[in-house]
Amino acid sequence: MIKDNKLAVLIDGDNIPSRYIKEMMEEITKYGTPTVKRIYGDWTKPHLSKWKSILLENAITPIQQYGYTTGKNATDSAMIIDAMDILYSEKVNGFCLVSSDSDFTKLATRLREEGLVVYGIGEKKTPDPFIVACDKFIYLEILDTSEDEAENGKTKPKKASIDKITPKVIRLLRNSVDDAADDDGWAFMGDVGSLILKKQPNFDARNFGFEKLTPLFKSLPQFEIEQRDRTSGRFKLIYVRNKKK
Structure with a gap:
């Protein structure tokens, strides 16, 4: 962006x-x-x-x-x-x-x-x-x-406008995490978000009732979230990993 x-x-x-x-x-x-x-x-x-x-x-x-x-x-x-x-x-x-x-x-x-x-x-x-x-x-x-x-x-969005998180959505998220992941399976959340948009331009966390992508991932048991300190600045970097099935 x-x-x-x-x-x-x-x-x-x-x-x-x-x-x-x-x-x-x-x-x-x-x-x-x-x-x-x-x-x-x-x-x-x-x-x-x-x-x-x-x-x-x-x-x-x-x-x-x-x-x-x-x-x-x-x-x-x-x-x-x-x-x-x-x-x-x-x-x-x-x-x-x-x-x-x-x-x-x-x-x-x-x-x-x-x-x-x-x-x-x-x-x-x-x-x-x-x-x-x-x-x-x-x-x-x-x-x-x-x-x-x-x-x-x-x-918040009206309830009528909120989509359900289907198995198809979960597959999109899991595949995108895999595609952006390092050797340990961790992927930077910003890279995952960019990759999801390339695959599906209408994907938006707000479609599912979440303001941002990170809260959406946190709500799903299929994923692990990790915050890491930046070398400079006060904001933390967010990483996500698929949990093993």
Whole structure:
């Protein structure tokens, strides 16, 4: 994750609910600075009226795109054309494509071919081809902390949005630990997290109700966790190892 990334944030206004925008923009700042922020849609249509005040609050530029032909998504085309213009301007080194539409799969692939990092954000209904075309894909549902609150006052994902930890998930975790491990079986947690994302871009500890990857591993009996002192600094390094079956 590169904190000084300059990101172009392109939002499919026809495809994303406006209620997620505040949490979504906060999430994006974890990965870089959003220097370009645009949202696309036909603003003459009543269903997009909820966006208007939100756009001013978040300094997002609305791009008007009329639907010239019935059954064709003009918004998608406008986003793709703008993305390519921004790419060749060389003013950013990453994109955040906000949509649940598989039509942006080829765009994400093309941007990554040029060496740019691509973050996808969309709902859980997003088709797999678009998800795997991104470096990382974040589900909007896990960003919605407007309701359920924990006893300590901190918000947490709504129960309906939390996924179960299946045997398939355990296999992904175990295999990733093995792939990143040293001769003693220990793997640095940061390396494990990076490897998991390469294998499955939509993997996120928050999908399972955990804020970070380390608490997720700690909750599972299949793994051992070890903290090690750094040679410098006050933070400890976290290592994980598969327990023998």
